[in-house]
Amino acid sequence: MRTKTLKKNKINVVTLGCSKNVYDSEVLMGQLKANNKEVVHEEEGNIVVINTCGFIANAKEESVNTILEYVQKKEAGIVDKVFVTGCLSERYKPDLQKEIPSVDQYFGTTELPGLLKALGADYKHELIGERLTTTPKNYAYLKIAEGCDRPCSFCAIPIMRGKHRSTPIEDLVKEAENLAANGVKELILIAQDLTYYGLDLYKKRNLAELLQSLVKVEGIEWIRLHYAFPTGFPMDVLDVMRNEPKICNYIDIPLQHIADPILKSMRRGTTQAKTTKLLQDFREAVPEMAIRTTLIVGYPGETEEDFQTLKKWVKETRFERLGCFTYSHEENTHAYNLEDDVPEDVKQERANEIMEIQSQISWELNQEKIGNEFKVVIDRKEGNYFVGRTEFDSPDVDNEVLIDASKHYLKTGDFTQIKITDAADFDLYGEPV
Secondary structure: OOOOOOOOEEEEEEEEOOHHHHHHHHHHHHHHHOOOOOOOOOOOOOOOEEEEOOHHHHHHHHHHHHHHHHHHHHHHHOOEEEEEEEHHHHHHHHHHHHHHOOOOOOOOOOHHHHHHOOOOOOOOOOOOOOOOOOOOEEEEEEEEEOOOOOOOOOOOHHHHHHHHHHEEHHHHHHHHHHHOOOOOOOOEEOOOHHHHHHHHHOOOOOHHHHHHHOOOOOOOEEEEOOOOOOOOOOHHHHHHHHOOEEEEEEEEEOOOOOOOOHHHHHHOOHHHHHHHHHHHHHHHOOOOOEEEEEEEEEEOOHHHHHHHHHHHHHHHHHEEEEEEEEOOOOOOOHHHOOOOOOOOOOOOHHHHHHHHHHHHHHHHHHHOOOOOEEEEEEEEOOOOOEEEEEEOOOOOOOOOEEEEOOOOOHHHHHEEEEEEEEOOEEEEEEEEE
């Protein structure tokens, strides 16, 4: 029998999946720190908490592999305890308990107090908005709501995250003030659906009012909107974006598809005509706006004709930013009752075709930026370059601005005026003005 280590417990939090999981891990770490626990993010620790993703097949596979990796480390005596939390655990707890019994305990997405107790800590209610951020110091995610009320056929999020619940404006302002006091300059607003914000608390869509409160927070220079839903979009948000310099001219609006038969089967509550009109309204209201979207190809019943409709629309719409995923057949979703009838290789081919079109569009749009100046935030130094972003780019998913570090010295976290000197598909090159 292996002897217990005498060293002081160090808790290592491992985060998988989306920005909402990053946020949840940060809240957990903030609670642990307030309980005087030693906590690290994705470093060595003898107690491990894995915050899993359960959204689509590859994400689930990555989560299971990570759990198995740490269970092996536990069996080898490298770590003492392994706890699992997050979406995969919420969705498949009974199966996981049966298949991987060596994990000390599994917790769902709403069981933070229970997880803290298992880690020898108390849940502190007074810590509203206090957390240990794991992102570079200049930006942080601000989760304004949890859960989702939308009925999309392909999505398992409501199963894992429950109904939509907005966080009150005053709590979010307090959280933003804490972040600003710690040097955060950019807030990235996240939720399953930003546009639903406030319906439960204020009986109206209240994103615009929240933005007007957040722009008053001193020290915050950029506020960025992620994950808006196209149906029932609150158009007053565009007025705030146009009139408030702190709100980035940027929106992430996952549209998923455009062919009417697919939109109907996906239960998106919109049509090609309505979606196209919405995007026209966006561009009229805020001509500078960069629109990011994500698409799904290979959804059950997607014909060659549906795909050609999508391709034509992507070419015509010329999104500034676009990502494309292949459909993942998820149990307990509405679409699971349909036959997953598009072969994997066809799904992949279609995704590649869409991304090739987008790559060309992105290259053309980037060429137009050469010679222009942009306000750029410097996120990090990598190799021989300082790497930054314009207001039209989100971390990890969008274009980056590269500045030669052998010629120029810049400070990470600072905003600086950069003149664009060259451009590739997804990268811009520039020098300080």
